[in-house]
Amino acid sequence: MSHGKVKYLTVILFVGMFIKLIVPVVSARKSGQFEETVVDPQVRAITPLSILMVDEAMTVLSKGWSGMSPAEQEAFLTIYDPANTGEIDEQFVRIVLNNFQRIRRAFENDIEVKYEPVNDRCEGKRLYYTDIISLHICPYFLSETNDTRKARSLIHEFTHIALLVKDRPYYRPTSKFYAELTPRGSWTSQLPIVGPVIREIVASDTLYHPDAYAHFALVVSGQASAREMFLNYGIGDMNDSYDGHLQEDGATMQAIDSWSVAP
Numbered sequence: 001m002s003h004g005k006v007k008y009l010t011v012i013l014f015v016g017m018f019i020k021l022i023v024p025v026v027s028a029r030k031s032g033q034f035e036e037t038v039v040d041p042q043v044r045a046i047t048p049l050s051i052l053m054v055d056e057a058m059t060v061l062s063k064g065w066s067g068m069s070p071a072e073q074e075a076f077l078t079i080y081d082p083a084n085t086g087e088i089d090e091q092f093v094r095i096v097l098n099n100f101q102r103i104r105r106a107f108e109n110d111i112e113v114k115y116e117p118v119n120d121r122c123e124g125k126r127l128y129y130t131d132i133i134s135l136h137i138c139p140y141f142l143s144e145t146n147d148t149r150k151a152r153s154l155i156h157e158f159t160h161i162a163l164l165v166k167d168r169p170y171y172r173p174t175s176k177f178y179a180e181l182t183p184r185g186s187w188t189s190q191l192p193i194v195g196p197v198i199r200e201i202v203a204s205d206t207l208y209h210p211d212a213y214a215h216f217a218l219v220v221s222g223q224a225s226a227r228e229m230f231l232n233y234g235i236g237d238m239n240d241s242y243d244g245h246l247q248e249d250g251a252t253m254q255a256i257d258s259w260s261v262a263p
């Protein structure tokens with residue numbers, strides 16, 4: 001092959017990789033026209049912001065625990081060690097970074113987008129849910145004007161997909177259930193072979209909690225004002241979470257959390 005051809009091929013490869021990076025593949029397969037023409041483009045338009053937030057979280061985490069700023073460490077502790085166990089160390093931060101890399105890769109894979117005009121799971125201001133195979137879009141997604149909320153929730157859903165995990169109590173500064181979560185959860189979750197299954201049944205860890213990843217990415221990407229806004233979705237004792245899904249919680253939501261991360 002001539003030198004010119006090699007150069008030409010290299011340029012094509014480079015452009016191809018670049019397009020792959022900037023145009024994440026979230027596409028509709030075998031879906032209706034409304035999904036293809038209205039819903040799918042809107043979901044696709046949100047993914048670059050989610051990816052940006054995930055990338056910023058990875059930039060912070062790649063510094064390691066000792067390299068993070070005091071504000072970043074505080075954010076990490078608030079989200080990943082709400083029970084104040086003191087268990088956060090370099091190894092834990094590395095696993096979180098590794099999980100973020102898996103989430104990042106999930107954004108590049110093809111996934112089926114399904115619109116759910118009539119579905120019980122789409123209560124309140126919920127934007128999406130996932131059964132791992134498909135990303136289901138709730139009607140409120142089309143009314144939601146806050147792109148940051150859409151992007152944050154999309155990270156939540158892609159964490160389910162990438163790590164194959166279920167929900168733990170959603171992040172809220174006033175949630176007493178979130179406050180009980182520990183970095184690695186119950187010791188039984190550490191057991192060989194059966195550990196990961198037990199972990200998903202007990203669901204008391206932050207290490208595999210979709211909302212921990214979504215919220216950390218939101219906070220370190222400097223979206224504090226949006227974060228505060230999401231706290232106003234309380235409806236009596238049932239609190240609307242960040243992904244708009246009602247989740248029972250003993251605490252009534254009122255306070256805005258006091259910590260924030262400086263840019």
Ligand SMILES: [Zn+2]
Nearest residue numbers: 156160167210
């Ligand atoms: Zn979830």
